[in-house]
Amino acid sequence: MIAKAPKSSRETILAKIRAALPQSAPLPELEATGPWQTFEDREARFSEVLKFVGGQTVHVKTVAEADAHLRTLEPWAKGKVRCTMVPGLGDTTFDLKAINDPHQLENVDYAVLRGHFCVAENGAIWVTDDTVHHRVLYFIPQHISLVVPASQIVNNMHEAYARIRIGEHRFAGFISGPSKTADIEQSLVIGAHGARSLTVYLIDEL
Amino acid sequence: MAHPALAQAFVDNRERAQWHDKALWFVREKRDRMASSVPEWELLRETASNIKRHTQSRMAEYLEQFEANATKNGIVVHWAADAHEHNEIVLSILRRHSVKRLVKSKSMLTEECHLNPFLEEHGIDVVDSDLGERIVQLRKETPSHIVLPAIHIRKEEVGECFHEHLGTEKGASDPNYLTEAARNHLRERFCRADAGLTGVNFAIAETGGIVICTNEGNADLGVGLPKIHIACMGMEKLLPRAKDLSVFLRLLARSATGQPVTTYSSHFHGPQPGCEMHVVIVDNGRSEILKSPEFRRSLDCIRCGACMNTCPVYRRSGGHSYEATVPGPIGSILTPLQTPEKHNTLPFACTLCGSCTDVCPVKIDLHQQLFTLRELLDNKRLIGTSKKLSMKVVSGVMSRTWLFNLLGGIARASLRFMPRFLIYNPLNAWGKQRDLPDAPKQSFRQQYAERQKQKGGGKS
Ligand code: SF4
Numbered sequence: 001m002i003a004k005a006p007k008s009s010r011e012t013i014l015a016k017i018r019a020a021l022p023q024s025a026p027l028p029e030l031e032a033t034g035p036w037q038t039f040e041d042r043e044a045r046f047s048e049v050l051k052f053v054g055g056q057t058v059h060v061k062t063v064a065e066a067d068a069h070l071r072t073l074e075p076w077a078k079g080k081v082r083c084t085m086v087p088g089l090g091d092t093t094f095d096l097k098a099i100n101d102p103h104q105l106e107n108v109d110y111a112v113l114r115g116h117f118c119v120a121e122n123g124a125i126w127v128t129d130d131t132v133h134h135r136v137l138y139f140i141p142q143h144i145s146l147v148v149p150a151s152q153i154v155n156n157m158h159e160a161y162a163r164i165r166i167g168e169h170r171f172a173g174f175i176s177g178p179s180k181t182a183d184i185e186q187s188l189v190i191g192a193h194g195a196r197s198l199t200v201y202l203i204d205e206l
Numbered sequence: 207m208a209h210p211a212l213a214q215a216f217v218d219n220r221e222r223a224q225w226h227d228k229a230l231w232f233v234r235e236k237r238d239r240m241a242s243s244v245p246e247w248e249l250l251r252e253t254a255s256n257i258k259r260h261t262q263s264r265m266a267e268y269l270e271q272f273e274a275n276a277t278k279n280g281i282v283v284h285w286a287a288d289a290h291e292h293n294e295i296v297l298s299i300l301r302r303h304s305v306k307r308l309v310k311s312k313s314m315l316t317e318e319c320h321l322n323p324f325l326e327e328h329g330i331d332v333v334d335s336d337l338g339e340r341i342v343q344l345r346k347e348t349p350s351h352i353v354l355p356a357i358h359i360r361k362e363e364v365g366e367c368f369h370e371h372l373g374t375e376k377g378a379s380d381p382n383y384l385t386e387a388a389r390n391h392l393r394e395r396f397c398r399a400d401a402g403l404t405g406v407n408f409a410i411a412e413t414g415g416i417v418i419c420t421n422e423g424n425a426d427l428g429v430g431l432p433k434i435h436i437a438c439m440g441m442e443k444l445l446p447r448a449k450d451l452s453v454f455l456r457l458l459a460r461s462a463t464g465q466p467v468t469t470y471s472s473h474f475h476g477p478q479p480g481c482e483m484h485v486v487i488v489d490n491g492r493s494e495i496l497k498s499p500e501f502r503r504s505l506d507c508i509r510c511g512a513c514m515n516t517c518p519v520y521r522r523s524g525g526h527s528y529e530a531t532v533p534g535p536i537g538s539i540l541t542p543l544q545t546p547e548k549h550n551t552l553p554f555a556c557t558l559c560g561s562c563t564d565v566c567p568v569k570i571d572l573h574q575q576l577f578t579l580r581e582l583l584d585n586k587r588l589i590g591t592s593k594k595l596s597m598k599v600v601s602g603v604m605s606r607t608w609l610f611n612l613l614g615g616i617a618r619a620s621l622r623f624m625p626r627f628l629i630y631n632p633l634n635a636w637g638k639q640r641d642l643p644d645a646p647k648q649s650f651r652q653q654y655a656e657r658q659k660q661k662g663g664g665k666s
Contacts, residue, residue, distance in 0.1 A: 009489075010285040013441070016493035017266040022502055025259040030449055033253055036246055049466055102431050106397055121244075122456075122466035135478065136430035139423045139470075157452035157467075166448045166473045167279070167413035173472035174455075179423040180469060183338035183354065185361045186229050187381040192337060193389060193396070194423025194470070 030158060038155040042120040043202065046153055049123030053177030054190050055198035059150060063088045066147065066201040070112070075143040075197055079109030085131055086112055086147045089201070102134040111141040115175075117152035118200070119160050124174035125200060126164060135171040139179075144195045146175065150202040208551040213523035222360075227521040229357060234515040236464025237565065244460070254453050255569040258506035261444055262496065268411040268444050269487065275414025276485060279476040284486045289319035292488050296321060296403070296436055297328055299484055303434055305330065305400040311418070311425035312336040313405030314352050314509060315438050315488060318531040333395045335424040337388050344371045350525030352532055353462050353511035358524055392424070402429035406439035406485070407508070408454060412447045415475035416485065419458060419468040426472055433481045437474070441487050442505040454508060457567035461510040491544045500578050504539045506568045513562035513572055519555050528552060535562035535572045539579060546583070553579040 039045040047057040060066045067089045070076050076090065084090040090112040099105060113132060115125035125146050129135045138144065154160050166172055179194030190196060217223045241247050261268060273283045286292035292315075300308065308330055310316065322332050322343075334343045338355035342348060344367050349355030356364070365379040374387045404425045408417040416437055418425045429435040445451065459465040477483035496502050514520045514534030525533040530541040530549060538552035553576045562572040 009287040009291060012287055013285055013487075013489045013493060014266045014269065016489070017269070017441075017496060020493055020497040020502075021266070022259075022263050022496070022499070024263040025256065027260040027446060028253050028256045030253070030452070033249065034246065037244060053465065053469070103397055106393075119467075124467050124471070134430070136427065139426040139430060157456050158449070161449040161452040164448075166410070166451075167275070167415060167475050169473070170279070170476040170478065171472065171474060173426075173470060174467065175470060176467050177469050179421065181337045181385060181422050182463070183336070183341065183356050184364050184381040184384055186232060186354075186357075187361075189382050189385040191389065192385065192422035192424070193335070193392060193427050 034158070036156045036158050037121055039120050042153040042155060043150070045120040046118050046123055049121070050177060050198075050200060053123050054180060055123065055177040055200060057200045057202060059202040059204075061204045063203060063206065066203055069201075070145065070199075073199065076110045079143065081107050082110045082112075083108060083137075084112035085114050089147060090145070096133055099133060102136040102140075105134060105136060105140050108137070108141040110143045110145075111137050112145045112147060113137060115146035115148040115200070117154060117160070117163070118148055118202075119155075119157060119174070120153055121156040122176055124157075124160075124176040126160065126174055127172065128169045129171040130169065138173075138175065139194045141195060143197045143199075145199045145201060147201045147203060147206070149206045150204045153202075207529070209523070209527050209529070209555045210551060212527035212529065213519075213555070216524040216527050217522060223522055223524070225360075226358060226524055230515045230521045233354070233463060234512075234565075237461055237512055237515065238464075240460040240464045240466065241565075244456070250453055250457055251567055251569050254457055254567060255506065257445065257450050257453065258568055259503075261446055262442075262502060262505065264446075265441065265444065265496070268446055269441060271411040272409055272414055272444060273487075275412070277414070279414050280483065281414065281476060282482065282484045284484060286486055286488045286490070288490050289488075292319045292438065292486055292490065293321050293324040295486050296438070297325060297330075299434065299436055300325070300330060300401060303401065303482075305434065307331045307333070307395075307399050308401050308403055309333050309335050309395055309399035309428040309432075310339075310403045311405065311420060311428050312339055312355070313403070313438055314349075314531055315405055315440050316403070317348065318490065319438075319488070321438075333392070333399070335392050335396070335422075335428050336420070337385065337422060337424075340388060340392065341367060344368075348526070348531075350533065351511060351514060352509050352534075358526065393427075396427045396431055399428065399432050401432050401434035401436065403436045403438065404429060406437050406443050407458070408445050408451060409439055409443045409485070410445055410448055410451070413475060415473055416443075417451060417455075417471060417473050419455070419471050421463075421465070421469040423470050426470055429474075430478075435474070435477065435481065435483045436486065437484065438486045438488065441489055441492055442507075458508055458510055461512040461565065461567040495540070495543055498543075501539060501543060501575055503570050504536065504543070504572075504575060506570055507536050507540075508568060510567055512565040512567065516561045516565050518557060518559060518561070523555065528555070535576065536570070539572065539575050542579060542583070550583050553577075553583060 050057050058069055070090050083092040115127050118125050178190050178198045179192045180190050181192035182188045276283050284295045325332050334340050341356040350358040361379040364384055368374040368384055369376050372387050372391050404418050406416045407419045459468045513536050517534050520534040528537055530537045542549040542552050556576045558573050560573045
């Protein structure tokens with residue numbers, strides 16, 4: 001089934017566009033364009049930018065070390081409803097598998113989720129829906145941690161898109177820092193609608 | 207009322223006009239810092255511009271490709287020739303699912319189509335979830351800026367509005383406190399919504415998906431909970447390939463708010479299990495603009511708002527003075543092209559300083575287009591032969607004294623008080639390519655008035 005709308009509008013619009021067709025212009029070959037920005041120390045750059053946008057990076061060797069660190073975080077310790085997608089890092093206080101309606105996740109205080117890799121230039125982390133039960137888990141908890149293998153940091157967005165297939169996931173995205181707004185007199189407030197804090201664990205042995 | 211009169215009204219409140227000017231200049235400076243920290247900034251702009259130019263030249267093919275791939279992904283694609291059809295399509299989807307409560311994230315397209323009042327007339331409860339948009343919605347206003355919808359509102363006024371509608375403490379004006387109140391209020395709305403509606407930042411032909419960028423996370427909460435997601439896009443949002451996003455995501459947030467990237471850049475390629483996802487592709491005059499070699503590049507706009515933040519007229523006259531969904535330099539092109547009768551004064555709300563063209567991430571030749579548009583309006587090619595209309599154009603030019611007076615005053619003050627680097631900053635409109643003379647302390651007009659006064663004869 002293509003469009004539910006009257007076929008005619010589709011045809012009219014496409015015909016109008018075809019009639020207007022501007023002169024053809026080549027599509028830039030991005031691989032041959034550049035050079036794009038790179039960094040000597042990608043992790044240092046990533047941490048610096050993430051801090052600038054309100055998040056924090058913690059580099060540890062093992063999952064156990066990350067777990068010990070997480071337990072020192074106040075939002076985690078105070079959170080009553082918690083869940084984790086990384087065995088051994090934090091805990092899950094409810095039966096995640098029993099949840100079939102994302103609304104039931106409304107009260108999650110803390111979620112530990114997986115990220116695939118980090119982008120040094122802008123402090124972003126690539127996440128996909130196959131690592132969570134409901135995509136809203138990236139957005140609805142009061143606080144989140146993203147867990148990424150420490151070796152997985154690319155320089156820039158061009159390298160990032162070279163390694164992902166966005167069409168393979170119904171939902172995927174870059175997350176850079178906690179949710180924020182400056183809509184009241186340009187004053188930056190952290191914690192608009194999504195997470196109030198973001199801690200990124202870079203783990204050597206993951 | 208035309209732009210000159212509305213602008214006059216805005217500058218009459220001097221304190222507010224100056225504050226507005228400063229708030230936007232602050233955003234503009236953040237953008238400059240970000241742009242200058244990326245060594246290949248100009249190359250990125252050039253590449254983005256070339257990608258857009260290519261996309262335009264094969265727009266029909268790419269739209270068909272997008273439709274085919276989106277359909278494969280389980281997305282239902284709709285086509286709307288104009289605003290009315292767009293609104294009807296959205297309403298019919300909502301009706302089919304008996305939707306009572308709709309949560310929206312920011313979409314300038316739905317503002318352009320006046321979707322909210324249309325849906326409300328048909329009994330649907332519509333909640334705008336972007337904080338700035340919620341503020342203007344509660345105040346029964348429209349956004350005055352495409353990225354910063356409530357930039358014209360003081361925090362005390364937000365406090366009053368929230369006191370009335372959300373029950374916050376009287377007199378409270380702390381942005382942290384007010385944002386927290388809005389968070390709680392909107393969480394409840396997110397959870398109760400039957401459907402979520404969003405705009406589209408980019409649509410990818412190759413993969414049949416869309417990308418939505420926000421800082422608040424409101425789009426993701428809005429569509430992540432209910433079973434229906436409707437995304438509305440102007441047909442020009444299209445990009446050919448997934449990797450083209452790398453260029454545009456690097457430019458968008460840096461140009462818009464001076465951030466390295468938006469907090470959330472979400473890629474949607476199909477509904478959640480058991481849910482529905484719809485994309486409405488809208489023309490509404492765009493194919494007409496595409497016909498015109500002089501103006502078609504205005505369709506490349508990615509709605510970053512940088513041209514507004516830098517525009518000396520926008521900053522000092524306020525977004526509402528344009529009476530247009532998209533104000534500022536780009537709005538002064540797009541709006542008169544769509545409704546020349548109503549908006550014929552807009553191309554004249556411009557000093558031709560060229561600062562907009564300098565900052566535009568997709569290199570639209572904004573000030574040149576504005577200049578061309580003026581000539582067209584003067585020659586009446588665009589507005590037909592109606593005498594009444596051409597008179598309006600003349601009055602638009604003649605009644606710009608507010609602008610000349612104001613801008614003259616600002617330029618003189620700047621020359622005297624601004625540090626040299628600010629004046630000669632390559633991005634500063636006032637210093638650009640010009641060796642500036644020493645500024646007279648008084649304008650000719652002031653000097654004249656002064657002299658008349660000293661003579662004891664004239665009125666000042
Ligand atoms: S015209 Fe250019 S600068 Fe203005 S909003 Fe559009 S993309 Fe941004």
